[in-house]
Amino acid sequence: xxxxxxxxxxxxxxxxxxxxxxxxxxxxxxxxxxxxxxxxxxxxxxxxxxxxxxxxxxxxxxxxxxxxxxxxxxxxxxxxxxxxxxxxxxxxxxxxxxxxxxxxxxxxxxxxxxxxxxxxxxxxxxxxxxxxxxxxxxxxxxxxxxxxxxxxxxxxxxxxxxxxxxxxxxxxxxxxxxxxxxxxxxxxxxxxxxxxxxxxxxxxxxxxxxxxxxxxxxxxxxxxxxxxxxxxxxxxxxxxxxxxxxxxxxxxxxxxxxxxxxxxxxxxxxxxxxxxxxxxxxxxxxxxxxxxxxxxxxxxxxxxxxxxxxxxxxxxxxxxxxxxxxxxxxxxxxxxxxxxxxxxxxxxxxxxxxxxxxxxxxxxxxxxxxxxxxxxxxxxxxxxxxxxxxxxxxxxxxxxxxxxxxxxxxxxxxxxxxxxxxxxxxxxxxxxxxxxxxxxxxxxxxxxxxxxxxxxx
Amino acid sequence: xxxxxxxxxxxxxxxxxxxxxxxxxxxxxxxxxxxxxxxxxxxxxxxxxxxxxxxxxxxxxxxxxxxxxxxxxxxxxxxxxxxxxxxxxxxxxxxxxxxxxxxxxxxxxxxxxxxxxxxxxxxxxxxxxxxxxxxxxxxxxxxxxxxxxxxxxxxxxxxxxxxxxxxxxxxxxxxxxxxxxxxxxxxxxxxxxxxxxxxxxxxxxxxxxxxxxxxxxxxxxxxxxxxxxxxxxxxxxxxxxxxxxxxxxxxxxxxxxxxxxxxxxxxxxxxxxxxxxxxxxxxxxxxxxxxxxxx
Numbered sequence: 133x134x135x136x137x138x139x140x141x142x143x144x145x146x147x148x149x150x151x152x153x154x155x156x157x158x159x160x161x162x163x164x165x166x167x168x169x170x171x172x173x174x175x176x177x178x179x180x181x182x183x184x185x186x187x188x189x190x191x192x193x194x195x196x197x198x199x200x201x202x203x204x205x206x207x208x209x210x211x212x213x214x215x216x217x218x219x220x221x222x223x224x225x226x227x228x229x230x231x232x233x234x235x236x237x238x239x240x241x242x243x244x245x246x247x248x249x250x251x252x253x254x255x256x257x258x259x260x261x262x263x264x265x266x267x268x269x270x271x272x273x274x275x276x277x278x279x280x281x282x283x284x285x286x287x288x289x290x291x292x293x294x295x296x297x298x299x300x301x302x303x304x305x306x307x308x309x310x311x312x313x314x315x316x317x318x319x320x321x322x323x324x325x326x327x328x329x330x331x332x333x334x335x336x337x338x339x340x341x342x343x344x345x346x347x348x349x350x351x352x353x354x355x356x357x358x359x360x361x362x363x364x365x366x367x368x369x370x371x372x373x374x375x376x377x378x379x380x381x382x383x384x385x386x387x388x389x390x391x392x393x394x395x396x397x398x399x400x401x402x403x404x405x406x407x408x409x410x411x412x413x414x415x416x417x418x419x420x421x422x423x424x425x426x427x428x429x430x431x432x433x434x435x436x437x438x439x440x441x442x443x444x445x446x447x448x449x450x451x452x453x454x455x456x457x458x459x460x461x462x463x464x465x466x467x468x469x470x471x472x473x474x475x476x477x478x479x480x481x482x483x484x485x486x487x488x489x490x491x492x493x494x495x496x497x498x499x500x501x502x503x504x505x506x507x508x509x510x511x512x513x514x515x516x517x518x519x520x521x522x523x524x525x526x527x528x529x530x531x532x533x534x535x536x537x538x539x540x541x542x543x544x545x546x547x548x549x550x551x552x553x554x555x556x557x558x559x560x561x562x563x564x565x566x567x568x569x570x571x572x573x574x575x576x577x578x579x580x581x582x583x584x585x586x587x588x589x
Numbered sequence: 590x591x592x593x594x595x596x597x598x599x600x601x602x603x604x605x606x607x608x609x610x611x612x613x614x615x616x617x618x619x620x621x622x623x624x625x626x627x628x629x630x631x632x633x634x635x636x637x638x639x640x641x642x643x644x645x646x647x648x649x650x651x652x653x654x655x656x657x658x659x660x661x662x663x664x665x666x667x668x669x670x671x672x673x674x675x676x677x678x679x680x681x682x683x684x685x686x687x688x689x690x691x692x693x694x695x696x697x698x699x700x701x702x703x704x705x706x707x708x709x710x711x712x713x714x715x716x717x718x719x720x721x722x723x724x725x726x727x728x729x730x731x732x733x734x735x736x737x738x739x740x741x742x743x744x745x746x747x748x749x750x751x752x753x754x755x756x757x758x759x760x761x762x763x764x765x766x767x768x769x770x771x772x773x774x775x776x777x778x779x780x781x782x783x784x785x786x787x788x789x790x791x792x793x794x795x796x797x798x799x800x801x802x803x804x805x806x807x808x809x810x811x812x813x814x815x816x817x818x819x820x821x822x823x824x825x826x827x828x829x830x831x832x833x834x835x836x837x838x839x840x841x842x843x844x845x846x847x848x849x850x851x852x853x854x855x856x857x858x859x860x861x862x863x864x865x866x867x868x869x870x871x872x873x874x875x876x877x878x879x880x881x882x883x884x
Binding site for chain 2: 288292295296298299300302303304305306307309310312313316317319320376377378379380381383384385387388397399400401403404406407408409410411412413414415417418419450453454481482483484486487504507508510511512513514517518538541542545546559560563566567570571574575578
């Protein structure tokens with residue numbers, strides 16, 4: 133409570149500092165008529181000196197305070213008979229902490245009740261010390277900042293340097309995120325590969341984590357059926373839908389359609405890309421899958437399942453159409469006008485020009501677009517979760533239920549099991565494979581696109 | 590070749606064949622578009638037919654329940670609202686600042702290339718991977734509250750930031766150098782030039798990109814599944830640390846119910862979600878058309 137309050141006080145002090153320094157700079161300016169920086173910059177300079185050190189101190193204190201409090205509480209006589217078990221002790225302390233904040237909360241443990249009072253006393257004491265420290269730092273920073281308000285002081289340069297630092301920090305966030313992804317996937321997958329050999333994981337053909345235990349743990353985590361299902365649904369069925377439809381739409385819109393038609397149809401096509409995947413998943417499960425099952429039944433297939441690779445793949449393909457279409461659009465637009473003009477001038481019809489000149493010239497760009505589309509399709513989750521099914525099998529039958537990498541990640545992590553079992557950790561290993569594969573696809577595709585654009589520029 | 594007779598039956602037939610092929614090709618293109626849009630229309634019609642009957646005040650103001658006739662979406666909608674708030678407050682400033690740095694100030698250096706490569710790749714990383722990151726970092730390492738809009742918003746912010754950076758860079762790049770030169774010529778510093786002149790002109794473009802990124806985050810389900818936002822929440826969350834659900838997650842949970850009456854709820858929730866998304870995208874298009882300047 134006190135610590136939150138002091139934060140508001142510090143912000144108020146910053147505001148006061150801003151006004152004070154600006155007013156002083158204005159007075160100086162009125163007296164001299166020339167200064168290095170505008171009064172507003174002096175205000176900002178002062179506010180930064182109040183806020184930045186104080187906020188850093190506040191953050192640091194918030195981080196170390198729980199440790200200090202725990203140290204004092206553990207020294208209390210009431211803590212002498214706490215269990216030695218780390219987990220159990222932490223639970224009791226957490227409960228005591230809740231009790232200290234809110235005495236009306238229900239306690240399940242007698243010990244935590246006894247600890248609540250010392251806990252509250254220690255918390256209040258350390259919070260007060262911290263608040264005092266932060267206030268002193270804020271005032272000291274402010275005092276120093278105020279003495280710097282002089283005519284010749286380059287306040288603007290200092291403030292701009294701080295702004296540049298902020299900009300730099302924001303752009304480093306991207307690297308930090310990438311690093312966070314790689315580190316967390318590698319770390320958790322590393323724990324998984326301590327139990328299961330990577331070779332068995334990548335080449336095994338039997339996936340049954342449900343009954344994985346004891347010595348035969350390697351045999352239960354063979355991920356090949358998942359890879360096959362992912363490729364079959366995302367890279368084969370979905371692309372059989374998305375490539376012809378997307379490419380032909382792009383050709384029609386760029387080569388044949390009049391301006392008005394293009395203006396209406398292109399955004400309408402893009403709505404397809406904006407529909408949330410959970411909606412597609414529901415549509416696949418509710419409408420498409422029963423149609424496909426009935427069709428399979430009429431073809432004489434015994435007991436076809438409601439969940440099928442075909443239903444998920446078809447709907448996923450439709451979702452990808454606008455993506456393929458806009459990539460093909462870009463690739464076609466990058467081909468120099470002179471090439472198609474030359475073909476038309478020799479008497480070729482428009483479709484002959486497209487098939488014999490435009491498409492071959494745009495092929496690298498289109499292939500790169502398809503690679504990006506595949507990387508998007510294999511990472512797609514909700515459609516397969518809702519329509520593809522759970523059975524891990526190596527089958528080429530599109531009417532069969534089939535599972536994918538993303539489906540299994542969801543399956544492994546949404547149950548109620550303990551976190552560090554091989555079953556939950558396998559999700560991170562699957563995530564790592566997915567991340568690496570999509571990364572490679574993206575890097576290759578982006579490089580191809582870049583080289584392709586350069587070739588025609 | 591000089592005595593080619595254009596009226597000979599052979600040539601006439603050949604030309605007719607080529608023109609027929611031309612028409613077929615054009616029809617094929619039109620058919621592809623019609624098929625795609627027909628699919629979209631079928632999807633919308635199905636949702637309308639199943640869901641419109643379920644849209645009433647009780648549905649819009651209620652929370653989740655095991656009884657389909659009293660279950661509503663306000664709890665999930667409020668969860669979505671709080672989550673989007675966290676996402677926006679984090680990803681917008683971060684994204685804009687990063688875009689400014691990369692476009693206006695970044696030196697030509699190796700590590701800047703790393704930043705660019707990682708931003709472009711992050712924009713294409715499957716969303717479920719961000720969910721794994723959120724689970725491993727925010728929940729298991731930093732012990733933040735599971736199922737809360739705080740963790741959901743943080744995870745989606747990391748996902749949305751690259752989108753904002755990329756669209757922000759394009760918007761900043763589109764501001765002509767003459768604007769910068771004019772400001773610099775009358776004595777503005779580089780920072781003043783960017784913040785007083787370039788940024789206001791680029792803002793409509795940045796906002797358009799931000800809205801599109803937020804719309805994508807609003808419809809996202811998979812990463813939130815990873816961080817446990819699939820709890821059955823009967824009371825709407827009152828803060829960003831309370832357990833909550835979000836609209837797409839509510840759709841997913843209801844779609845799993847065996848009770849047939851939930852079909853109507855699911856479709857009605859989908860209609861609500863689509864209306865929100867359409868409104869956001871419409872706003873983005875409006876902004877783009879209204880403020881876009883052709884230099």
